[in-house]
Amino acid sequence: MATLGFEAHDHKHCITDGLEELRTQCAAKNLQLTPVRKRVMELLLEKHRALGAYEILEHLRAEGLGTQPPVAYRALDFLVTNGFAHRIERLNAFVGCAHLGKQHIPAFLICRGCNAVAESPSGRVSRVLGRAAREIGFQVEKLVVEAEGVCPSCAEKAPA
Ligand SMILES: [Zn+2]
Ligand SMILES: [Zn+2]
Numbered sequence: 745m746a747t748l749g750f751e752a753h754d755h756k757h758c759i760t761d762g763l764e765e766l767r768t769q770c771a772a773k774n775l776q777l778t779p780v781r782k783r784v785m786e787l788l789l790e791k792h793r794a795l796g797a798y799e800i801l802e803h804l805r806a807e808g809l810g811t812q813p814p815v816a817y818r819a820l821d822f823l824v825t826n827g828f829a830h831r832i833e834r835l836n837a838f839v840g841c842a843h844l845g846k847q848h849i850p851a852f853l854i855c856r857g858c859n860a861v862a863e864s865p866s867g868r869v870s871r872v873l874g875r876a877a878r879e880i881g882f883q884v885e886k887l888v889v890e891a892e893g894v895c896p897s898c899a900e901k902a903p904a
């Protein structure tokens with residue numbers, strides 16, 4: 745799995761493949777894919793940038809899909825619970841999953857300049873942490889890996 749988000753890539757695929765995977769998995773798991781859920785996923789995939797619930801609600805409102813915050817929260821909850829999107833704790837915002845359909849614990853690289861988020865598989869990090877935890881008899885139930893910094897394009901704009 746690659747670290748997806750900052751580098752130039754064929755982004756159209758991220759959106760079409762993401763939506764396709766969403767449709768496939770919803771059908772396979774008998775999950776209801778409502779227009780709001782689908783649209784929220786599309787918004788989250790549009791850019792590799794974290795979106796807050798209110799930003800999402802504004803889109804839904806403008807498009808006549810819903811006006812009340814619970815509409816956005818319920819759709820986000822559905823997407824996160826089913827692994828289609830991730831919550832970025834650091835920003836209290838959401839991104840579409842960049843590795844849909846693959847078993848993974850995500851690690852996030854978050855740009856403090858533009859809120860761009862790259863998702864990387866956290867395999868090595870979580871293994872090291874898991875080992876340290878086991879040594880002291882600690883059981884990890886939830887792991888959040890988020891790094892904050894400056895993305896390549898923001899670094900270019902404002903050289904230190
Ligand atoms: Zn992309
Ligand atoms: Zn993911």
Ligand SMILES: [Zn+2]
Pocket residue numbers: 855856857858859860894895896897898899
């Ligand atoms: Zn940036």
